[in-house]
Amino acid sequence: MFLRHSLNVLVVLSLLLLVFGLAWEYSTRQYLQGFSDAIVPKPATDEQKVEAILGWIEHGPPHQGLLPPENPLSSRDPRRNLNYTALLRVCGSAVNAFVNLSLSSDIEARRLLLLDANRLTKHVVAEVRLGERWVVVDPTYRLFFRDASGAPLTKEQLRDPAVLREATQHVKDYDPIYSYESTAHIRLRRLPLVGRWLRAGLDRFLPGWEEKVNWTLVVERSSTFTSIVAAFALFVCLLAHLVLGWYGRKRLGSSGAGA
Secondary structure, X not given: OHHHHHHHHHHHHHHHHHHHXXXXXXXXXXXXXXXXXXXXXXXXXHHHHXXXXXXXXXXXXXXXXXXXXXXXXXXXXXXXXXXXXXXXXXXXXXXXXXXXXXXXOOOOEEEEEEEOOOOOEEEEEEEEEEOOEEEEEEOOOOEEOEOOOOOEOEHHHHOOHHHHHHHHOOOOXXXXXXOOOOEEOOOHHHOOOOHHHHHHHHHHHOOOHHHHOOOHHHHHOHHHHHHHHHHHHHHHHHHXXXXXXXXXXXXXXXXXXXX
16 A cells, blocks of 8 residues: 555656656747747858857857856756856767757757767867767867768768868867767766666677767756656656556466465
């Protein structure tokens, strides 16, 4: 009885969290749509949209200068990142703002982590899909990577040190350690205990899994993450409720047959 009551409470809490997450997601989408409509020209090509977003990050209207008090640098709420100048100078939150505005402007975009030899993140950039290619943008430096002819560059091309040097030679203070030998879209190692082994298992049994699904919204929009976690929790609770009910009926049926 206690277990069933506890499951009922968890179902209700999960449902409430899901409703909250979906309302938050809707509010965030509406905010971002209005924001992108104001800064991205229409009609425009995808390249022009990317340049417009980078231009706004660089030369946009004054933002609030002070950081919010609660752990701002780890924020995944784009509404906050778009409204603090200091956050737009940090690679993680700058990419968060860029990716969310790009997605609201109908541009496929995702974050890209540049990793060191120990697979720790040394910098974060973004990729946008132009035609059949994912090309690299660095919102922190307001940089659209291009070769000498002006063609956008992919991460595969930027693995060549000569190509990277050429693309960044006019960027002031661009750190040469931001290279592309090792990259990832999501850091599973941050998950306690299972992260390292989970990536190894996925790489072995589902090669290319990281490229086939755009995971960016899950990790770059708090409202999306909340909605997904709530939906998963509700599914697990309902499943446990069904299993408990099935087990109870089976046990009662067996007891009745014995009597």
